[in-house]
Amino acid sequence: MERKTKGFQTIDLAYVAVCAVLMAVCSWISIPATVPFTLQTFAVFCSLGLLGGRRGTAAILVYLLLGALGVPVFAGFSGGIGILFGTTGGYLLGFILMGLVYWLGERLSLDSQVIRIVFMILGLLLCYAFGTAWFMYVYARQSGAIALGAALSWCVIPFLLPDLVKLALALLVSGRLRKALHL
Numbered sequence: 001m002e003r004k005t006k007g008f009q010t011i012d013l014a015y016v017a018v019c020a021v022l023m024a025v026c027s028w029i030s031i032p033a034t035v036p037f038t039l040q041t042f043a044v045f046c047s048l049g050l051l052g053g054r055r056g057t058a059a060i061l062v063y064l065l066l067g068a069l070g071v072p073v074f075a076g077f078s079g080g081i082g083i084l085f086g087t088t089g090g091y092l093l094g095f096i097l098m099g100l101v102y103w104l105g106e107r108l109s110l111d112s113q114v115i116r117i118v119f120m121i122l123g124l125l126l127c128y129a130f131g132t133a134w135f136m137y138v139y140a141r142q143s144g145a146i147a148l149g150a151a152l153s154w155c156v157i158p159f160l161l162p163d164l165v166k167l168a169l170a171l172l173v174s175g176r177l178r179k180a181l182h183l
Helices: 010-028 041-066 090-106 115-141 148-155 157-181
Strands: none
Touching: 010 041, 041 090, 041 115, 041 157, 090 115, 115 148, 115 157, 148 157
16 A cells, blocks of 8 residues: 655655656557557556556656657657547546546555456546547547447457456566565
């Protein structure tokens, strides 16, 4: 569990920075498939599991801010505000929702591994919902309307199983790191 302080201590800022870098590096790692997969969500889950909701959400915000400023931290070594306003930008911004949902779970007493998993899955589903709505809006403005089923088959369904695997691995890794770092 996180310390109950109002501000961030220097060590907190260091952990936030390291996790933001982890998100960037993991977004560059692409697993080739029909739809290429990155390890970006693994890093988001890992950051939340390791740092908790407050610091994990801060790491997500730092990562997105770096990308918005043009630092090539997004998939394919891309960056810039245009990425966030593009078709997949809603999924990136949805990471903030993942962090906030996890943080809410902590505030409601996130003491068990099962509760952690439930709130991470809820956050992921919210990210999917927000990202898909964003995708449909931007896609419709650029290319014409798209059915919900088509958007889900392009943007969500191929990622469900890989994201659940990444979630499980991230919980395993973050749990061990938390113990090793005495967090």
